[in-house]
Amino acid sequence: MLPSVKKILKSSMSIKIIKAGAISTLQDAGRFGHRNIGVGSGGAMDVFAMTVANYLCGNGGQQPVIEINFPAPQILFEEDAVISLAGADFDATINDNNVPVWRTLLVKKDAVLKFKQPLSGAKLYLAVHGGWQEQQWLNSGSTHLKLGAGGYFGRALQKDDIIHCGSNKFLFEENKILPWQISLHELGRIYQPQNIIRCIKGAEYNLLNVWSKQKLKQNNFIINNQSDRMGIRLTGNSLSLKQSTELISSVVDAGVVQLLPEGNCIVLMADHQTTGGYPRIVSVIKADLPRLSQLNPGKVFRFKIITIKEAEDALMSMLQTLNEIKNACDHNLNKYLRH
Amino acid sequence: MQRIFERQHFEGFIETVPAYNALAVFYDVAIIKHRYQIEISAFNFVKSFTEDLLAELNTGIVIKPEAIIIPVYYNGEDLESVAQQHQLSTAEVVAIHTAKPYRVFMIGFLPGFAYMGKVDERIATPRHAAPRANVKAGSVGIAGLQTGIYPLQSPGGWQLIGQTPIKIFDLQKKDPCLLKAGDNVQFVAIGKKDFEKLNEY
Numbered sequence: 001m002l003p004s005v006k007k008i009l010k011s012s013m014s015i016k017i018i019k020a021g022a023i024s025t026l027q028d029a030g031r032f033g034h035r036n037i038g039v040g041s042g043g044a045m046d047v048f049a050m051t052v053a054n055y056l057c058g059n060g061g062q063q064p065v066i067e068i069n070f071p072a073p074q075i076l077f078e079e080d081a082v083i084s085l086a087g088a089d090f091d092a093t094i095n096d097n098n099v100p101v102w103r104t105l106l107v108k109k110d111a112v113l114k115f116k117q118p119l120s121g122a123k124l125y126l127a128v129h130g131g132w133q134e135q136q137w138l139n140s141g142s143t144h145l146k147l148g149a150g151g152y153f154g155r156a157l158q159k160d161d162i163i164h165c166g167s168n169k170f171l172f173e174e175n176k177i178l179p180w181q182i183s184l185h186e187l188g189r190i191y192q193p194q195n196i197i198r199c200i201k202g203a204e205y206n207l208l209n210v211w212s213k214q215k216l217k218q219n220n221f222i223i224n225n226q227s228d229r230m231g232i233r234l235t236g237n238s239l240s241l242k243q244s245t246e247l248i249s250s251v252v253d254a255g256v257v258q259l260l261p262e263g264n265c266i267v268l269m270a271d272h273q274t275t276g277g278y279p280r281i282v283s284v285i286k287a288d289l290p291r292l293s294q295l296n297p298g299k300v301f302r303f304k305i306i307t308i309k310e311a312e313d314a315l316m317s318m319l320q321t322l323n324e325i326k327n328a329c330d331h332n333l334n335k336y337l338r339h
Numbered sequence: 340m341q342r343i344f345e346r347q348h349f350e351g352f353i354e355t356v357p358a359y360n361a362l363a364v365f366y367d368v369a370i371i372k373h374r375y376q377i378e379i380s381a382f383n384f385v386k387s388f389t390e391d392l393l394a395e396l397n398t399g400i401v402i403k404p405e406a407i408i409i410p411v412y413y414n415g416e417d418l419e420s421v422a423q424q425h426q427l428s429t430a431e432v433v434a435i436h437t438a439k440p441y442r443v444f445m446i447g448f449l450p451g452f453a454y455m456g457k458v459d460e461r462i463a464t465p466r467h468a469a470p471r472a473n474v475k476a477g478s479v480g481i482a483g484l485q486t487g488i489y490p491l492q493s494p495g496g497w498q499l500i501g502q503t504p505i506k507i508f509d510l511q512k513k514d515p516c517l518l519k520a521g522d523n524v525q526f527v528a529i530g531k532k533d534f535e536k537l538n539e540y
Contacts, residue, residue: 319369
């Protein structure tokens with residue numbers, strides 16, 4: 001048995017997947033420093049929601065969380081746990097009582113968490129106090145599905161899987177929603193307006209012809225249902241270059257918008273390849289990747305081109321919001337939970 | 340340039356990724372802004388740091404690393420057709436492919452996939468118009484003037500000429516990737532028996 005597996009089995013608290021959903025995987029903030037061997041960062045699609053989910057149950061921001069798509073799994077708690085849901089709203093219930101997103105939830109042993117319907121958003125994060133125990137690979141617990149490495153045995157969660165986590169140190173008598181929440185104002189700064197995604201010009205922006213540059217700035221793009229953790233495919237506008245060009249493959253990153261030969265665009269997301277040969281026309285700013293990752297197929301948005309300076313300011317402002325949320329979470333957890 | 344970055348970089352540096360004609364520098368905007376208290380953007384800070392390093396770069400010295408030997412059993416599905424397209428025998432294709440070491444220009448596409456070159460014009464062959472749904476791990480292929488090895492089973496459009504028994508990407512290893520950008524690779528033809536004896540897959 002691998003040492004990392006032994007470590008998993010030693011822990012006390014666990015959950016059991018009683019019904020598998022669509023793809024649910026363990027993800028953290030990502031795997032860095034290995035792009036030069038072709039291993040991309042991976043990690044949560046919506047790093048903001050992932051981090052807040054952690055803060056809500058008293059973790060640092062970097063613990064792995066379960067990234068859930070709809071249809072979502074049904075989960076049995078085998079011990080008491082302090083958990084949180086953040087990101088998408090899938091109409092969650094615990095023992096058939098509704099529970100909200102962006103709140104701290106106290107869950108008793110034998111409680112069952114279910115999700116009824118997708119109300120808003122695309123990626124939901126389930127965090128637990130103490131963190132889910134994952135297999136580390138190259139210093140990250142994120143699941144690398146293609147390689148079958150990291151996370152929960154390198155794969156999506158299935159029926160009867162048991163996921164262990166750090167033991168719960170808080171005392172409580174019944175299932176409970178803590179009486180405070182992340183402010184809608186702060187969430188709005190990250191997720192609104194839904195129909196505008198900010199980007200900076202990419203390395204090959206100037207290969208676009210004039211009409212395509214106009215379309216890129218003014219027209220709506222539609223999220224295609226072929227989208228996944230590797231990339232979000234866009235339709236609705238066919239763009240073209242001044243002249244057809246064969247590019248030498250180069251480095252890409254999450255957020256990079258590539259123009260495919262048939263004229264449609266793809267926004268590279270968490271599990272993208274590390275290099276690519278298509279023109280990199282624009283790049284979605286890091287601060288707007290959470291917003292983009294919560295848009296479902298069929299949703300429509302426009303790109304807004306901003307400067308690098310503005311992109312950095314937006315990122316710093318998102319980090320500032322996260323910092324404020326962390327302080328609020330620490331304060332409230334101290335107020336409402338006793339050890 | 341990548342090696343220089345490994346030795347001297349700024350706080351907030353994450354990693355560099357070399358490509359054919361570019362080096363990507365990844366950095367943490369928040370750390371740079373906090374540590375250096377700069378008025379300019381973190382992007383401009385990294386840009387000017389990189390330009391200074393470039394100016395110091397002594398391009399006069401070329402370090403030629405020793406070649407990494409990769410044994411190949413030349414039995415690929417496209418070997419015959421590559422030979423036919425160039426009016427060569429399959430033995431001549433093998434002789435030309437193994438005649439010189441190749442440089443690893445870039446790792447990308449898949450974890451551990453090394454883009455190597457340049458392949459001799461006499462065997463340079465464009466990719467298949469429609470990629471195969473499944474190429475076996477260890478397959479050695481040609482695409483235009485490039486040659487490469489599939490580290491994992493994957494869809495792929497390269498012209499397959501052989502199969503290496505060596506694991507190019509091994510999850511269990513601390514350093515999982517056999518080849519790095521800048522390495523030299525020498526292919527050596529082996530027979531079926533040796534292939535089976537050496538097979539790590």
